[in-house]
Amino acid sequence: MTDVTRPPIAPLAPTSATLRLVWRRLQRNWLSAIALGLIVMMMLAAAFAGWIAPYEPDATDAAATLQVPSLHHWLGTDIYGRDLLSRIIYAARVDLTVAFGATAMALVIGCAIGAVAGLYRGIVDLIIMRCVDSVMAFPAFILAMAITAALGNSVGNVLLAISLTQIPNYLRLIRGEIFRIREMEYADAARVVGNPAWRIMFIHLLPNALPPIIVQATLAMGYALLTMAALSFIGLGIQPPQSEWGSMTAEGAQFIVTGEWWLFLFPGLAIVLMVLSFNLIGDSLRDFLDPRMRGVR
Amino acid sequence: MTAVVEVRDLSVGFATDYGEVEAVDEVSFEVREGEVLGLVGESGSGKSVTATAILRLIRKPGRLTQGSIMLGGRDLCRLNEDELQQIRGTEIALISQTPRTALNPLLTVGQQVARMFVLHAGLTKAESRKRAIEMLALVGIPEPERRARQYAHQFSGGMCQRVMIAMALATRPRLLIADEPTTGLDVSTAARILDLLRELGRETGASILLITHDLGVVATTCHRVAVMHAGQVVEVAPVRALFRHPAHPYTRALVRSIPRVDREITMEPIPGAVPSLLNAPAGCRYADRCPWVEERCRRQKPAMTEIAPEHFVACFAVEDGRAAPV
Amino acid sequence: MPPLCEVDDVKVHFALRGSAAWLRTLRDGKPPVVRAVDGVSIDIEAGSTLGLVGESGCGKSTVARALVRLVRPTAGHIRFEGAELTGLSDQDFNEVRPHLQMVFQDPAASLNPRLSVRRMVEEPLKLHSALGAAERKERGEAVLEEVGLGAELADRYPHELSGGQCQRVNIARALVTNPRLIVLDEPTSALDVSLRARVILLLEELRQSHGLSYLFISHDLATVRYLASRVAVMYLGVIVEEATTAELFDRPAHPYTRALLAAVPVPDPDAKRDPFVLSGEIPSPIDIPAGCRLRARCPFAQPVCAEPVPYREVAPGHFAACHLV
Numbered sequence: 001m002t003d004v005t006r007p008p009i010a011p012l013a014p015t016s017a018t019l020r021l022v023w024r025r026l027q028r029n030w031l032s033a034i035a036l037g038l039i040v041m042m043m044l045a046a047a048f049a050g051w052i053a054p055y056e057p058d059a060t061d062a063a064a065t066l067q068v069p070s071l072h073h074w075l076g077t078d079i080y081g082r083d084l085l086s087r088i089i090y091a092a093r094v095d096l097t098v099a100f101g102a103t104a105m106a107l108v109i110g111c112a113i114g115a116v117a118g119l120y121r122g123i124v125d126l127i128i129m130r131c132v133d134s135v136m137a138f139p140a141f142i143l144a145m146a147i148t149a150a151l152g153n154s155v156g157n158v159l160l161a162i163s164l165t166q167i168p169n170y171l172r173l174i175r176g177e178i179f180r181i182r183e184m185e186y187a188d189a190a191r192v193v194g195n196p197a198w199r200i201m202f203i204h205l206l207p208n209a210l211p212p213i214i215v216q217a218t219l220a221m222g223y224a225l226l227t228m229a230a231l232s233f234i235g236l237g238i239q240p241p242q243s244e245w246g247s248m249t250a251e252g253a254q255f256i257v258t259g260e261w262w263l264f265l266f267p268g269l270a271i272v273l274m275v276l277s278f279n280l281i282g283d284s285l286r287d288f289l290d291p292r293m294r295g296v297r
Numbered sequence: 298m299t300a301v302v303e304v305r306d307l308s309v310g311f312a313t314d315y316g317e318v319e320a321v322d323e324v325s326f327e328v329r330e331g332e333v334l335g336l337v338g339e340s341g342s343g344k345s346v347t348a349t350a351i352l353r354l355i356r357k358p359g360r361l362t363q364g365s366i367m368l369g370g371r372d373l374c375r376l377n378e379d380e381l382q383q384i385r386g387t388e389i390a391l392i393s394q395t396p397r398t399a400l401n402p403l404l405t406v407g408q409q410v411a412r413m414f415v416l417h418a419g420l421t422k423a424e425s426r427k428r429a430i431e432m433l434a435l436v437g438i439p440e441p442e443r444r445a446r447q448y449a450h451q452f453s454g455g456m457c458q459r460v461m462i463a464m465a466l467a468t469r470p471r472l473l474i475a476d477e478p479t480t481g482l483d484v485s486t487a488a489r490i491l492d493l494l495r496e497l498g499r500e501t502g503a504s505i506l507l508i509t510h511d512l513g514v515v516a517t518t519c520h521r522v523a524v525m526h527a528g529q530v531v532e533v534a535p536v537r538a539l540f541r542h543p544a545h546p547y548t549r550a551l552v553r554s555i556p557r558v559d560r561e562i563t564m565e566p567i568p569g570a571v572p573s574l575l576n577a578p579a580g581c582r583y584a585d586r587c588p589w590v591e592e593r594c595r596r597q598k599p600a601m602t603e604i605a606p607e608h609f610v611a612c613f614a615v616e617d618g619r620a621a622p623v
Numbered sequence: 624m625p626p627l628c629e630v631d632d633v634k635v636h637f638a639l640r641g642s643a644a645w646l647r648t649l650r651d652g653k654p655p656v657v658r659a660v661d662g663v664s665i666d667i668e669a670g671s672t673l674g675l676v677g678e679s680g681c682g683k684s685t686v687a688r689a690l691v692r693l694v695r696p697t698a699g700h701i702r703f704e705g706a707e708l709t710g711l712s713d714q715d716f717n718e719v720r721p722h723l724q725m726v727f728q729d730p731a732a733s734l735n736p737r738l739s740v741r742r743m744v745e746e747p748l749k750l751h752s753a754l755g756a757a758e759r760k761e762r763g764e765a766v767l768e769e770v771g772l773g774a775e776l777a778d779r780y781p782h783e784l785s786g787g788q789c790q791r792v793n794i795a796r797a798l799v800t801n802p803r804l805i806v807l808d809e810p811t812s813a814l815d816v817s818l819r820a821r822v823i824l825l826l827e828e829l830r831q832s833h834g835l836s837y838l839f840i841s842h843d844l845a846t847v848r849y850l851a852s853r854v855a856v857m858y859l860g861v862i863v864e865e866a867t868t869a870e871l872f873d874r875p876a877h878p879y880t881r882a883l884l885a886a887v888p889v890p891d892p893d894a895k896r897d898p899f900v901l902s903g904e905i906p907s908p909i910d911i912p913a914g915c916r917l918r919a920r921c922p923f924a925q926p927v928c929a930e931p932v933p934y935r936e937v938a939p940g941h942f943a944a945c946h947l948v
Contacts, residue, residue: 185733192691193747193796194720207737339815453904483678484842485901488886510816513845513888517896536892554820556849558872558887559894564849566824567817570785 032284035277042274046092055083057090057243066260076262078251084262087243088270094244095274098155099224102162107217109163110170111206117171118178119201125175132168140165144227148236158237162224173216177209211289215282222278229271245271300327300367301471301504302351302389307364309343309350318574320346320359322528322582325601328472333498333505335519335536337512337551341571343528344508348474351506352389353381369471387417390465390503394477396457400449406460407433407445413467432463437493455486462493466501473498476508491518512555516540521607524548527572527582533601534608544610546587546620581612589614625705626666627836628690628723628804633699635660635685639909657908659685661860662699665838667804672830672837674851674868676844676883680905681857683840687806690838691725692716704803721751721800728809730789734781740767740792741777747800763799770795770825787818791825798829804836811846823849844887848872856880859916860908862934866941876943878921915946923947 045052054074061081069076075084117125135143147161181187182205190204229246231237238244240251245267252263309321321343328334338344349355351366353373366373368388373381385391393399401409407429414425426445433441436459449457458478465473475494479487495518498505507519515522515536522539524532524547532545543549550567569586580595581587587594594613601609602616614620637657639647647655660682667673677683688694690701692708701708703723708716724747727733734743745763748754754762764774770791781789790810797805807826811819823846830837841847847854848868855865856879864877875881878901885897901920912918914929921928927946934944 185727185729186735188688188693189725189727189733189793189796190735190746191693192720192725194717194750195746196750199750203738204735208735339817455904484844485678485882485886486904488888489900491888511888512816512890516890516892516894517888540890540892551816552890554817555890556820556823556845557889557891558845558848558884559889559891561848561869564820564824566820570787571815571817 029284032280035280038273038277039281042092042270043096045089046096049086049089049093053083053086053089055086057087058082058241066255066263069262075266076260078263079255084248084266087248088245088267091243091245091248091267092270094155094238094242095225095228098159098162098228099221101159102166102224102228103217103220105159105163106166106220107170107213110167111174111213113167114171114174115178115201115206118175118182118205119197128171129175132171135164136168141227141230144231145234145236148231153231153236153239155238158228158231161231162227165227166220166224169216169220170213173212174209177212178205181205181208212286215286215289218278218282218285222275222282225271225278226275300329301369302506303327303365303367304347304351305365305367307347307350307366308362309346309355309359310362312358312360313575316576319577320528320574321350322577323364323598324525324528324530326523326530326533328504328506329521330504331499331502332520333495333507333518335515335522336506336508336525337510337515337522338525339510339571341527341574342525343574344510344525345476347525348391348476348506348508351472351474352385352391386413386470387468388470389472389474390468390470392458392461392465392473392475392478394480396461397449397454399461400457402449405446405448406452410445410460410463410467413464417468428467429463432467433460436460436463436466436497437489438463453486454482455490458482458490459493462490462497466497466503469501470503472506473503474506474508477510478507479509479511479514487514494518512540512552524551527577528574529582529598529611530601531583531612532608532610534605534610538605538608542605542608544604544608544615544620545583545612546589546614547583550586587614589620591619624669627669627704628667628838629700629702630663630665630667630686630690631700631702633660633663633686633689633701634658634697635682635689635694636697655909658860658911659908660689660696661908661911663857663860663862665855665862665865667836667838668853669803669836670830670834671853672839672851674847674854675838675840675857676842676847676854677857678842678883678905680908682860682908683857684808686857687725687808687838687840690806691720691723717751721747722803723806724797724800724802724804725806725808726790726793726797726810729813730786730793730810731781731784733793734789736781739778739780740772740784743792744777744795744799747796751800763795766795766799767792769829770798771821785818786814787822790814790818790822794822794825794829798833801833802835804838806838806840808840809842810839812841812843819846826850844872844884856883859905859911861916861944862942863917863945864941864943866938870938870941874938874941876937876941876948877945878923879917880943915944 059082061077063081064077065079065081067073067077073083075088077083113128117128144161144165147164148157151157187200187204190200195204228237229249232244232246233250237246240247248267249264252267255263304327305325307321307324308319311318311320324347336344336347350361355361361374364374407426410429410432411425414420414428415422420428430441430445433445438444438456438459452460478494479490482490491514494505509515519536521533521535523530524545526547532548539548540552543552553565554567556562556564567586572582572585578595580597581599584590584594599611599613599616601611603609604615612620637659639655639657644655663686665673675683675686685694689696696709703719708719741763744767745759748759748762764777767774767777772788772791772795776788784792811822814822827850829835839847839850851868853865854868854871855862856877858879864871864875864880871880872884875884881899882901885899903920906912915932918924918928925947932944932946934942937943937948
């Protein structure tokens with residue numbers, strides 16, 4: 001027994017109690033629970049924007065421009081009289097979709113190439129890793145800017161740009177994990193039993209390499225949101241009139257000097273809260289997936 | 298002989314999501330002056346937790362729930378962290394089973410041993426360096442002056458353990474806790490480390506609490522033995538009595554379950570499995586594995602009884618004479 | 624009758640990599656090589672257990688890994704049931720795998736944490752037999768029963784099992800294809816005393832009931848004495864002594880064997896101890912001394928020990944590599 005902080009005999013978890021366990025852990029980690037709540041709320045709002053948003057996002061109202069937050073317009077209106085709350089809710093659709101899409105794409109491509117590098121090693125690994133090194137030699141944001149600038153700034157291209165800048169992270173992570181796991185005794189045991197290479201990869205190595213990837217993906221969600229908002233802020237991302245948190249913040253920034261603070265504050269707040277939430281979830285997921293933390297209060 | 302450290306009714310609990318795990322349950326024993334006391338048990342018996350508790354290094358989610366640890370007239374359970382820090386390293390020292398990770402990879406071995414003298418004896422740098430080299434020579438490291446300038450990664454496992462022993466004994470502690478000191482080592486290296494521990498214990502007058510699962514190590518190294526099972530001490534005896542006349546059913550089974558290198562024997566495994574310590578029942582924790590179990594054993598904890606001089610056992614069956622004679 | 628498995632002068636050398644190796648290449652004019660196994664010959668008779676003992680770094684695990692082709696031998700031959708394995712393609716070697724299995728040292732680490740016990744035990748059948756799902760299930764449960772695990776454990780995952788149960792699953796997985804030879808690489812050293820005894824007894828019982836052969840690799844000499852019928856002692860990549868178990872333990876011929884036996888603590892405070900010890904530590908397998916490899920540590924060393932060591936029969940069936948016996 002090297003680790004004295006662990007109970008000497010790990011109690012067996014009745015599988016039915018797993019949910020209760022998750023719940024208890026969330027109680028302990030109330031910050032992550034709030035974060036999870038915020039994300040779920042934002043996702044629901046985006047999904048049912050048509051029902052929830054009090055106004056049409058693009059409906060202008062010349063009689064109610066630049067209104068201060070009030071009972072009619074909870075978060076105020078912009079210079080065209082569009083309701084800010086409705087625009088933020090609709091913007092969540094674009095922002096969350098692109099963040100999810102880019103992360104998922106980067107994860108799949110990164111894992112596939114990383115697994116190949118980890119499996120074949122040698123010259124294949126060498127070539128792949130030098131390519132990754134050269135991609136990573138560019139600052140990720142500059143690279144994303146260059147891609148959207150070159151391809152044009154549609155939603156699809158923004159997604160592609162963010163995804164491409166993230167692939168190296170997953171690739172390196174999964175390659176390292178595969179290198180580690182392929183030396184484990186259970187990988188040797190799988191070889192001795194006579195597993196072909198593809199089964200060793202897909203049944204014995206990859207599933208065990210996933211936990212750190214999932215944590216990375218959650219943290220990357222926040223990063224993707226931030227990149228996208230930043231791209232839109234400088235005019236290289238989603239274009240008006242399509243509502244998007246980054247471009248809304250950019251628009252709002254012009255009005256700070258004239259005192260219309262809400263135009264900048266609320267879209268910015270949406271970004272900050274979402275990024276923060278994903279980061280918090282990622283951190284507690286890391287603890288949760290660590291088997292050493294299981295059962296310890 | 299006087300006791301250097303006296304542990305009375307010590308209990309340690311770990312809070313888990315499933316309930317309280319009572320890893321150490323009202324454990325009592327003492328380590329006497331100049332002796333090597335073996336604390337034997339399988340993993341989960343609570344022997345390492347007991348050692349950690351004596352150093353007062355139990356971390357959350359674990360906590361000391363009751364008991365006292367008397368050392369030189371003071372109860373370690375009632376001291377604050379500053380006072381404990383004074384005691385750790387000077388009066389009680391620890392050798393762990395992972396010597397390599399216990400050494401700092403960025404400092405030379407000589408610096409690390411010398412630091413003990415600077416910190417605890419207040420010696421000057423030059424003086425402590427000289428003493429460090431003497432210490433390394435004492436634990437049998439060849440060419441100590443040259444080796445003192447090397448780093449931990451240049452040492453083999455056995456040599457690292459010698460350095461750990463040098464560091465532990467540098468401050469002339471009254472009690473040396475050796476937690477499975479030979480577990481990761483090869484047999485011939487292990488044998489030499491044990492010889493060294495015994496010799497140095499005698500020379501420096503330090504008492505040694507040797508924690509191990511290996512009865513061979515116990516037989517060759519210890520003077521007295523305390524046997525632990527599932528968090529309880531079930532038998533305390535001088536080493537010869539323990540092997541000649543094991544009294545507790547667990548000790549009897551343990552002695553019969555190990556193969557021997559010096560002759561052919563028939564091996565009998567211990568029946569049953571180590572019980573779960575989660576919300577453990579009130580009585581004897583060996584009850585479910587015991588051939589002489591009766592109703593009372595499950596309800597009530599047997600007290601330590603002296604069945605022969607210095608030979609204590611906690612078992613109703615032995616007390617009542619129901620157990621087969623040894 | 625030829626032995627079930629013959630290991631014939633097998634060598635496994637590893638090339639060192641990295642900057643330090645590169646510097647050595649410049650200095651010595653040839654790349655540095657770790658001679659982990661440096662000419663090992665052993666025979667495993669059908670139905671018997673051969674113990675292979677030695678300290679860490681002696682190359683005993685590498686012999687095991689070479690047998691099941693987790694590493695390729697640099698030189699030498701391995702024959703199994705009379706057939707040469709050394710030149711086989713990986714595909715042809717897969718045909719042999721069901722008959723030649725292995726159990727690893729760390730019971731928990733050699734089980735895939737994401738697979739249930741059932742899937743793990745049935746996997747070899749899926750790969751090597753034509754059995755349908757129902758038959759596989761039946762066979763899998765029968766083997767689990769045989770190693771002393773109930774069917775209710777079949778749907779558990781490794782983290783829900785104790786160390787002893789994990790090792791039984793490993794044994795079941797090795798056993799499920801009815802192998803002729805199982806390589807056991809320190810199968811009991813990670814287990815507690817009481818579990819160790821039960822796994823040892825289980826292994827012996829299975830050997831007898833299935834007519835199995837074992838190559839039992841261990842540094843635990845007491846366990847080897849209990850299980851093996853013959854024992855080979857390895858030091859620094861070579862076999863230094865081989866004899867029947869009783870002969871080797873009672874009359875060790877090689878100084879290394881004697882030192883190894885003397886170092887094992889006997890669980891008896893009155894046992895007589897052989898004070899024989901070797902000085903120093905095992906040298907690196909890169910700079911292996913010429914002649915007898917134990918020379919620098921051996922108290923009996925003579926000038927003749929610098930000559931190549933003959934491996935000869937010192938008593939009927941008792942071989943040793945020492946100039947002085």
